[in-house]
Amino acid sequence: MNDDLTRWHVYDVTMREGTPPLKVRLAERLGVSEEDTLASLQRLAAARMLVLQPDAGEILMAGPFSAVPTPFRVTLGAFSCYGNCIWDALGIAATLQADAEIDTSCADCGVATRIGVHSGAVVGDGFLHFALPPRLWWQDIVFT
Amino acid sequence: MLFFRSEEHIERWCKTWRLDQGAVIPLPQGWELARAWYTEDRREPSWRRRTLEETEAVFAQLGFTSEFWSLR
Numbered sequence: 001m002n003d004d005l006t007r008w009h010v011y012d013v014t015m016r017e018g019t020p021p022l023k024v025r026l027a028e029r030l031g032v033s034e035e036d037t038l039a040s041l042q043r044l045a046a047a048r049m050l051v052l053q054p055d056a057g058e059i060l061m062a063g064p065f066s067a068v069p070t071p072f073r074v075t076l077g078a079f080s081c082y083g084n085c086i087w088d089a090l091g092i093a094a095t096l097q098a099d100a101e102i103d104t105s106c107a108d109c110g111v112a113t114r115i116g117v118h119s120g121a122v123v124g125d126g127f128l129h130f131a132l133p134p135r136l137w138w139q140d141i142v143f144t
Numbered sequence: 145m146l147f148f149r150s151e152e153h154i155e156r157w158c159k160t161w162r163l164d165q166g167a168v169i170p171l172p173q174g175w176e177l178a179r180a181w182y183t184e185d186r187r188e189p190s191w192r193r194r195t196l197e198e199t200e201a202v203f204a205q206l207g208f209t210s211e212f213w214s215l216r
Contacts (some may be wrong), residue, residue: 004189011187048193060165060171072147086147090175091182098185107146108153115147115171122175129154130145130167134199134214 004018006040007049008064015096018074018081020050020059020067049140061141064091073103085144086128093117167212177206 009029013021022027027037038057046049051061059067066072066082070101072089074081076098076102083089093100094117102115106126116123148154151168158165162172169177180202185191197198203213 007191008189009186015187050174058210085145087145087178087181089179094175094179095182095186097184097185099148101211104147106148108148108157111149113149123170124171125149126152126171127148127154128145128149128169128174129157129165130169130173130212131163133214134156134165134203134213 001028001032001040003040003043005049006037006042010050010059014062014065016078017078018065018079020062020065022058023056036091048138048141060114064088064095075101075103087130090115090117090122095104117121167208167210173206177208180206 009026010020022036023034025036028134030037041050041057041059045052050059052058053060061084064083066084067102070082070084072086074083074089074092076096081092084090089102089104090097099119100117105112113126132144150158154168156167200215
């Protein structure tokens with residue numbers, strides 16, 4: 001089975017709709033069983049191309065998109081979605097090359113903040129904090 | 145990676161959670177990092193993860209040259 005094709009289908013759906021597809025839909029698109037789809041997803045996860053949820057193995061992260069709600073909501077013309085972190089939220093606008101509004105909040109005081117991306121420029125104030133150095137990111141990518 | 149309103153908020157958060165402060169990046173620079181990292185070809189079948197050298201080049205291009213950003 002071609003894992004590159006699996007990855008393409010994951011991102012084709014995600015970048016059109018904002019949310020990674022469930023295994024059942026992915027299997028339909030690939031024309032294979034859910035078991036084979038899961039095996040392909042697991043290989044992609046082992047290669048750090050995706051992150052899977054524990055237990056059922058549905059996609060958790062197809063970076064920069066999150067499959068689950070997070071504190072980083074990104075609103076674009078076509079849909080709203082979630083970034084895995086503030087960097088990923090910006091990354092959604094970057095990879096789609098689209099204007100976006102990012103709704104988040106200060107991780108310390110909780111004050112709501114909206115960040116805009118308009119015509120390739122970011123609008124807003126604030127800071128990103130990378131708690132871990134890059135060489136440790138994949139020790140626990142969910143924590144990162 | 146979390147968002148903070150100010151560097152003082154980062155300092156207070158790190159103190160609260162007893163974490164060492166990591167890298168603090170102003171929002172405009174964070175946007176440049178996002179643009180450099182998340183390119184439009186992510187959907188392409190030919191897309192692949194960057195090599196260590198390519199990643200180092202991205203960081204260097206943006207001025208991230210401290211030990212924190214070392215991959216080795």
